[in-house]
Amino acid sequence: MAFDLITQGLTEERDARLALRDRITENELLKRIVNDVKTLLTPEGTDPDETDTETNHLWDEHLGTVPGGTDWSGQRDEETPEELMTPTMDAEHLTVRGPEFDTPET
Numbered sequence: 001m002a003f004d005l006i007t008q009g010l011t012e013e014r015d016a017r018l019a020l021r022d023r024i025t026e027n028e029l030l031k032r033i034v035n036d037v038k039t040l041l042t043p044e045g046t047d048p049d050e051t052d053t054e055t056n057h058l059w060d061e062h063l064g065t066v067p068g069g070t071d072w073s074g075q076r077d078e079e080t081p082e083e084l085m086t087p088t089m090d091a092e093h094l095t096v097r098g099p100e101f102d103t104p105e106t
Contacts, residue, residue, distance in 0.1 A: 001019055005011070010019070024030065056068035 001023055005015055005019055057065040058068050060066050
């Protein structure tokens with residue numbers, strides 16, 4: 001790609017960035033990277049596409065692992081554990097407050 005740019009007289013940094021962006025898009029490089037990473041991280045003998053539901057978990061400090069691919073932002077449905085929907089503030093949480101400044105008397 002670099003030699004092609006030079007032969008076309010395109011020697012600016014911007015030209016290289018645009019050409020790289022276009023090459024990544026044309027070759028669907030990001031999709032290939034995702035597939036390669038899935039293949040590398042999936043246990044041997046299993047299909048990466050079949051194990052997504054089994055291996056896609058999030059960590060909750062109270063419940064342990066919970067299913068990934070779920071919107072935990074506050075919309076409760078039948079499958080959402082109540083513990084995930086009830087915010088708590090207990091001894092495990094820390095609150096930091098800024099310094100108190102005295103207002104000078106005038």
